[in-house]
Amino acid sequence: MTDIEIAQQTKMEKITQVAAKLGLAADQIEQYGDYKAKIKLNADQAAKSFGKLVLVTSINPTPAGEGKSTVTVGLGDALAQLKQKTAIALREPSLGPVMGMKGGATGGGYSQVVPMEDINLHFTGDMHALTTANNTLAALIDNHIYQGNHLNLDPRRILWKRVLDINDRALRHIVIGLGSPTSGVPREDGFDITVASELMAILCLAENLADLKRRIGRIVIGYTYDKQPVTVAQLKVTDAISLLLKDAIKPNLVQTLAHTPAIIHGGPFANIAHGCNSVLATQTALRLADYTVTESGFGADLGAEKFMDIKAPVLGKTPDAVVIVATVRALKMHGGVAKDQLATENIPALKTGFANLKRHIASMKRYGVPVVVAINQFTADTAAELAELKALCQQNNTSASVANVWAKGGTGALELAEQVLKLTAQKTEFLPLYQPEMELEEKIKQIITQIYGGRGVEFSAKAKRQLRQFKQQGWDKLPVCMAKTQYSLSDNPKLIGEPTDFTIHVRELVPKLGAGFIVVLTGNVLTMPGLPKVPAAAKMALADDGTISGLY
Known part of the structure; x- marks a missing residue:
């Protein structure tokens, strides 16, 4: 069955029942029908202090698929199966990828959030x-x-x-x-x-x-x-613009197929924005649940770095554990295998492609946070490939667990959940990548050398002028939001795997003083993407009875 068919066959709980699992009364939510609601601001203020925070990220994405949202949902369901009070905090899908190439952002198979069609389309507006x-x-x-x-x-x-x-x-x-x-x-x-x-x-x-x-x-x-x-x-x-957002600022509450509470709010892309769901949504989940599982956009070089350096200081909480999602298919692709050859066992390519995962493991451990690798299982993965990937992770002093969440939901991530519980029980000391008082240029270099593994940075004449201007304005103390291709650690999307000795080319800086960071535009990254030759929209259908198909 397709993702949407699985979602449509699910009997959802009323949203008031889902809210009750988090200790929210009916008058603390605003219902949007039977299965969606907004959580009123300050509804969590009487709750306890923050629970544990688990951040899910991934390797650099490939056309082979990684399934970060699917693993996030599956892990949340697995923790709930282990009798842990759990909430999932996700970003809202954008119609750009829904109608374009990437598809929606509600997970897949038996590891989804629902109502899937509503969340992927207009949701709560x-x-x-x-x-x-x-x-x-x-x-x-x-x-x-x-x-x-x-x-x-x-x-x-x-x-x-x-x-x-x-x-x-x-x-x-x-x-x-x-x-x-x-x-x-x-x-x-x-x-x-x-x-x-x-x-x-x-x-x-x-x-x-x-x-x-x-x-x-x-x-x-x-x-x-x-x-x-x-x-x-x-x-x-100021007030005129603010009042248009007075309802949008409230986090949205839905559920997984297994009825685990899911708070979905905000949706910045990680390649051109900061890639994390809202602080309000994550804070609400942290106060209402013992374990919050959240994700950041694209690979760890983008979304996770921005979570650590932009979101965490505002959130008031750093992750207690990081889960890096990888697939055998994607790592073979990073190792040079063509997409139509990924179903064939290829241990040498897997070993070569592992360099991409190895870089992300090192960059996340750089923050002083414990890391576990979630191997998102696909049907074509062989036992030898899965065993080799686990062994490669162990050789890098990192635990790994095979997660079969698409087919089994939370049951397929119980081993991963057990490892996460062990990691979150450890005492950690968070190590920021840079300090606010550092020069903008130095902050950018830190990200490039420590997270991407690059050699350095080259600024355009315009960017050099802006560095001087921003320092004069006092904006140089703000954090950095890198706008970079998601497909490579470098700013060249064709350099997959683990490129080395590369330079990042900065063409322009954009002050985002309201957001509280400086956007750094690199390479040819675009802030308005285009549609592919055959967009996902071409495969969608609406039946006369209102049933949707082709939405994934």
Whole structure:
């Protein structure tokens, strides 16, 4: 059966029953039908202090598939089977990959969150609220310029872009304001995908409504003609933008196929944004459950690094254990095997591709956090390949467990859950990658050398100027959010496995003062992706009775 067929055959519990497992009363949630709800702000304030936190990450993704969300859900269900009070904290899917190439983000097989169709499509409207708030600000900026431009904004130096929650390459670079004199002031503009917007990052890092407003007020929308930054607060629309997000800021509650509570909220991509679900969602789960299993986007070089260096300081909690998801298929691909040859046993390629996993193990252990490898099992994996991968992990002083969660759900991850329980019982001392007072350039170098395994960094002339400008503005004390291809440790997506002696090329820096970090654009990474030749949308169908198929 397909993922959606499995999800559609599941009898879900009423969301009030799921909430009760976390100690939430009916008046502490806002129901969106029978199976979805938002958790009211401060509903967890009477709860105990934080429980244990497990971060799930992975190797660099390949077309062979890794299944990070599937393992996250399966591990959460396994911990619940072991009688641990567990909550799962995930990101919301974006319509970009749902309709494009990657698909949804609700897990797979018997390790899913439901209602799968709702979560992958409009859910509770958070993405629409963010898109609307972002574009309202864009309209207010252009209206300000049209109506006299009292803030002296330079139309050539507007940073704020419009957004859309779908991959649309035609909107990357556009000209607006064409037509009659009443149609606005012509200028170059462009669209980002909603999940790359600063408002998405702000929603995911804000601790409450007051913090949301403070962060929105700090957003730099552009520069004046004499190159001075202009903020939303100066435009005097902070509250107008904030009120559009007053419901979106509340975390969403759903369930797994096994009825384990799952809090799904926020969805920044990890290759062009910080790649973690909301601080509010994770804090809520940590207060209401003894074990919280969360994930970060793409590989450990992107999402996990950003969790450690951007999210954790705001969250007030570092992971008690890290789970790195790998598959035999993907590691063989990192070892040079073509996708159509992955079903054939190939131990030498597995050994070669293991270098990618080895790099991620080392980078996560660098933070002082215990690590376990979850080998997400596929049907074509041979016993010899699985045994070899476990042995390679053991040779690197790292435990590994085969997880068959797609076929067996939580039952297929019981051994992994037992290992996680042991790791989270250890005492750890978290070691940050860099300190706030370090120069921006040094922070970037730390990420490149310590996490990616690269040699160094090369800045464009524009980036060098920005380094000097940001230091003058006092922005150099902020953390760094690297925008880099997810497919490679380098900034070249074709360099798979573990490339060495490479240089990362930085073309531009973007201040995100509301989010509280500096985005570093590298290589050819795009903030508005495109659709593939045959998008996933082409395989979807809607029956006359409303049943959806082809959504995965």
